Amino acid sequence: MSDEKRRIALISTGGTIEKTYDPLSGVLANQVSVLDVMLTKIQTQGVELVRVPLMNKDSLDMSEPDHTLIANTALSMGETHDGVVVVHGTDRLALTGERICQVAGNDPPVPIVLTGAMQPYALRTTDSIQNLTEALLAVQLVPRGVYVAMHNRVLAFPGVVKDTEAGIFTGGTRFRS
Amino acid sequence: MSDEKRRIALISTGGTIEKTYDPLSGVLANQVSVLDVMLTKIQTQGVELVRVPLMNKDSLDMSEPDHTLIANTALSMGETHDGVVVVHGTDRLALTGERICQVAGNDPPVPIVLTGAMQPYALRTTDSIQNLTEALLAVQLVPRGVYVAMHNRVLAFPGVVKDTEAGIFTGGTRFRS
Amino acid sequence: MSDEKRRIALISTGGTIEKTYDPLSGVLANQVSVLDVMLTKIQTQGVELVRVPLMNKDSLDMSEPDHTLIANTALSMGETHDGVVVVHGTDRLALTGERICQVAGNDPPVPIVLTGAMQPYALRTTDSIQNLTEALLAVQLVPRGVYVAMHNRVLAFPGVVKDTEAGIFTGGTRFRS
Amino acid sequence: MSDEKRRIALISTGGTIEKTYDPLSGVLANQVSVLDVMLTKIQTQGVELVRVPLMNKDSLDMSEPDHTLIANTALSMGETHDGVVVVHGTDRLALTGERICQVAGNDPPVPIVLTGAMQPYALRTTDSIQNLTEALLAVQLVPRGVYVAMHNRVLAFPGVVKDTEAGIFTGGTRFRS
Numbered sequence: 116m117s118d119e120k121r122r123i124a125l126i127s128t129g130g131t132i133e134k135t136y137d138p139l140s141g142v143l144a145n146q147v148s149v150l151d152v153m154l155t156k157i158q159t160q161g162v163e164l165v166r167v168p169l170m171n172k173d174s175l176d177m178s179e180p181d182h183t184l185i186a187n188t189a190l191s192m193g194e195t196h197d198g199v200v201v202v203h204g205t206d207r208l209a210l211t212g213e214r215i216c217q218v219a220g221n222d223p224p225v226p227i228v229l230t231g232a233m234q235p236y237a238l239r240t241t242d243s244i245q246n247l248t249e250a251l252l253a254v255q256l257v258p259r260g261v262y263v264a265m266h267n268r269v270l271a272f273p274g275v276v277k278d279t280e281a282g283i284f285t286g287g288t289r290f291r292s
Numbered sequence: 293m294s295d296e297k298r299r300i301a302l303i304s305t306g307g308t309i310e311k312t313y314d315p316l317s318g319v320l321a322n323q324v325s326v327l328d329v330m331l332t333k334i335q336t337q338g339v340e341l342v343r344v345p346l347m348n349k350d351s352l353d354m355s356e357p358d359h360t361l362i363a364n365t366a367l368s369m370g371e372t373h374d375g376v377v378v379v380h381g382t383d384r385l386a387l388t389g390e391r392i393c394q395v396a397g398n399d400p401p402v403p404i405v406l407t408g409a410m411q412p413y414a415l416r417t418t419d420s421i422q423n424l425t426e427a428l429l430a431v432q433l434v435p436r437g438v439y440v441a442m443h444n445r446v447l448a449f450p451g452v453v454k455d456t457e458a459g460i461f462t463g464g465t466r467f468r469s
Numbered sequence: 470m471s472d473e474k475r476r477i478a479l480i481s482t483g484g485t486i487e488k489t490y491d492p493l494s495g496v497l498a499n500q501v502s503v504l505d506v507m508l509t510k511i512q513t514q515g516v517e518l519v520r521v522p523l524m525n526k527d528s529l530d531m532s533e534p535d536h537t538l539i540a541n542t543a544l545s546m547g548e549t550h551d552g553v554v555v556v557h558g559t560d561r562l563a564l565t566g567e568r569i570c571q572v573a574g575n576d577p578p579v580p581i582v583l584t585g586a587m588q589p590y591a592l593r594t595t596d597s598i599q600n601l602t603e604a605l606l607a608v609q610l611v612p613r614g615v616y617v618a619m620h621n622r623v624l625a626f627p628g629v630v631k632d633t634e635a636g637i638f639t640g641g642t643r644f645r646s
Numbered sequence: 647m648s649d650e651k652r653r654i655a656l657i658s659t660g661g662t663i664e665k666t667y668d669p670l671s672g673v674l675a676n677q678v679s680v681l682d683v684m685l686t687k688i689q690t691q692g693v694e695l696v697r698v699p700l701m702n703k704d705s706l707d708m709s710e711p712d713h714t715l716i717a718n719t720a721l722s723m724g725e726t727h728d729g730v731v732v733v734h735g736t737d738r739l740a741l742t743g744e745r746i747c748q749v750a751g752n753d754p755p756v757p758i759v760l761t762g763a764m765q766p767y768a769l770r771t772t773d774s775i776q777n778l779t780e781a782l783l784a785v786q787l788v789p790r791g792v793y794v795a796m797h798n799r800v801l802a803f804p805g806v807v808k809d810t811e812a813g814i815f816t817g818g819t820r821f822r823s
C-alpha cells in the first residue's frame with residue numbers, strides 16, 4: 116500500500132552534524148544530540164523512525180571497538196527493520212562503512228545508509244538537513260547494501276573514501292537503478 | 293565512474309513553491325522564479341542541471357494545453373537527458389503526472405520526477421528545500437517512470453492523487469527497489 | 470542600578486507582523502498570535518514584559534472604536550509601567566498614534582512606542598524581529614511621548630504618516646537626544 | 647527633517663560576531679569580515695553608514711596598541727560623523743570602552759556605541775543581528791558618551807564590565823532619558 120511506512124532504525128553516533136556551540140568557551144563540540152531537533156524540520160511521511168542514540172563522538176575520537184560496535188548495531192537493527200540510517204562524523208565514516216561490509220560479508224539484510232555533514236546543524240549554512248533528508252529517502256529506494264548519501268549523491272561501499280581536500284566522498288560504486 | 297554527474301533537466305512551472313511576497317499588496321503570488329535561489333541552498337554533486345523555465349503559474353490557473361505542454365516538454369527533455377525533474381503546483385500536479393503517462397504510453401525514456409510544496413520557499417517553515425532535495429536525489433535512484441517525490445516518499449504514477457485535506461499525495465504505487 | 474529591568478507593557482493588536490500561513494487555503498491571515506514566538510528570538514535583559522493580547526486584526530479591518538480602545542489601553546498601561554510598546558498593522562498605525570496623542574493631550578505618562586512590519590514573521594525575509602527589537606530598545610531610551618520605531622528610525626507623533634508606495638513611515642519629528 | 651539620515655561610522659574589529667566556520671579544519675575563526683553580509687539583513691533608513699574595517703581579531707588576541715588604535719580611530723571618526731558604532735569581541739570590549747573614555751577625557755564629540763555578540767553570525771541562534779540593530783538605533787537616540795548596546799540594554803561607560811559567567815555586560819550607568 117502506498118501509505119504504509121517503512122520502519123527505519125536511525126542510529127546517531129555524533130560527528131560534525133551534531134556539534135553545538137558553547138557561547139562561554141566559544142567552541143563547537145559534541146555535547147548534546149540535536150538529531151531530534153533536526154527531525155522536526157523534515158516531514159517524514161514515508162518512514163517510521165526508531166531512534167538509537169548510540170554515542171556522541173567526533174569521529175576522529177572513535178576507536179576500533181567504536182567502529183565495530185556501530186557495525187554490529189546497524190546489522191542487528193537491520194534484522195528487524197526495513198532499513199538503517201547511521202549519522203556519523205565524516206572523517207571516519209568510510210571506515211565504519213567498510214566495517215559493516217566486512218561483518219556482513221557484503222550482504223547486509225537491508226539497505227544501510229550512512230550520512231553526516233561538513234557543517235554542523237548549528238550553522239545557518241549547514242548541509243545537515245539536506246544530507247539527513249537524502250539518507251531518509253535513499254534508504255527507501257536502494258537495494259540491500261551499504262551506502263553513503265550526501266550532497267545529492269549515493270555511493271555504494273566497498274571502496275568509498277573521503278576526499279578531505281574537497282570535503283566530499285568519492286570512490287565506491289555509483290548507484291544506478 | 294562514481295564522480296560522473298547525471299544530466300538532469302529541471303523544468304519549472306510555478307506553483308506554491310515559487311510564490312513570493314509583495315509587501316505593498318500583502319499577498320503571495322507567482323511573480324518571479326525563485327528556483328535558482330533555492331538551488332544555491334543545496335549541494336548538487338550528483339547532477340548537472342539544465343534549467344527549463346517553462347511557465348510560472350499557480351497550478352489552479354493551468355489549462356489543458358498547459359498540462360499537455362508540460363508533458364511534452366518533459367518527454368522531449370527526457371530524450372537527451374538522464375532524467376527530468378518538474379517543479380509544479382500541487383493542486384494539479386497529479387493531472388500533469390497522468391498526462392505524461394498517457395503521452396508516453398506508460399513508458400517514458402527516463403525517470404521523470406514531479407515535486408512541489410505546501411508552503412512557499414519564502415516562508416521560514418517551507419517544505420520546498422526538502423522536496424527539491426528529494427526530487428533531485430530520487431531522479432538518480434528510481435527506474436524509468438513517472439513519480440512524485442515529496443515529504444520523504446516517492447510514489448509512481450498512474451493513480452497518484454492529492455489528499456487536499458491532509459495536504460499530501462497518496463495512491464499510485466510506492467516504489468520499492 | 471544598571472541591572473534593574475524596566476517594566477514594559479507589550480500590547481499586540483495584529484497586523485502583517487503576526488500573519489501566519491495556512492497551507493490548505495494558501496493565504497496569509499491573522500489567526501494566532503506569533504508575538505510570543507518572536508520574543509523567544511530576542512534577548513530582553515533590559516525589560517520585564519507584561520503581555521497584553523488586545524486583538525488580532527489586519528489594521529485595514531480596524532474600526533474607530535478599535536483605535537480608541539488601543540489608545541485607552543496604552544495610556545492606561547502607561548500609568549503603571551515604565552513604558553508601552555504596541556504591535557500594530559502598518560496601514561492604520563499612524564491613526565492609532567494620533568489617537569493616543571489626542572486622548573493624552575500630547576502628554577502621555579511614559580514613552581509609548583508603536584511598531585509593525587511590512588513582511589510577516591512567517592517569511593524568511595521578515596522585518597518583524599528588527600522592528601520589535603527596535604521598539605523594545607527605543608522605549609527605554611526616548612522621553613515620554615508617542616513614537617513609531619521601524620527600519621532603524623524613531624519618529625515622534627504627531628504628524629507621522631505611512632508612505633504606502635515606499636512602505637515606510639515619514640513625517641513627525643525625528644528624535645534627537 | 648524626519649527623513650534626513652545620520653552619518654554613522656561603523657568600525658569593525660573582529661570578535662565572535664564575525665567568526666566564520668571552516669568546514670575543512672572544523673573551527674570558528676576570524677577570517678573574513680561578515681559585517682557587510684549582516685547589514686543586508688537590516689533595513690537602515692535612519693543612518694548613512696561609512697564602513698571602517700580596522701582589524702579582524704578575536705579580542706583575546708588584542709594588544710594594548712590595538713585598544714589605543716581603536717579608541718583613536720573611533721574619536722577621530724567622531725569629529726566628522728554624527729555617531730560611531732564599533733563592532734568588537736566581547737572579552738575585551740570593556741577595555742576598549744574605558745580607553746575611549748580616557749583618551750576623550752570622558753567627553754567624546756558624539757555618541758560612540760560598542761557592540762558584539764556571544765554567538766557568531768554564522769550560527770542560526772546568533773545574537774549578532776539583534777545587537778547590531780540595537781547599536782545602530784542607540785547611536786541615534788543617546789547623548790554624546792561611550793556605551794555598550796547588547797541584549798536589549800544600553801549601558802554607559804565608565805564602569806561597564808563583562809560578566810563572563812552569565813555572558814552579559816553589567817555595571818556602568820544605565821541610560822535613562
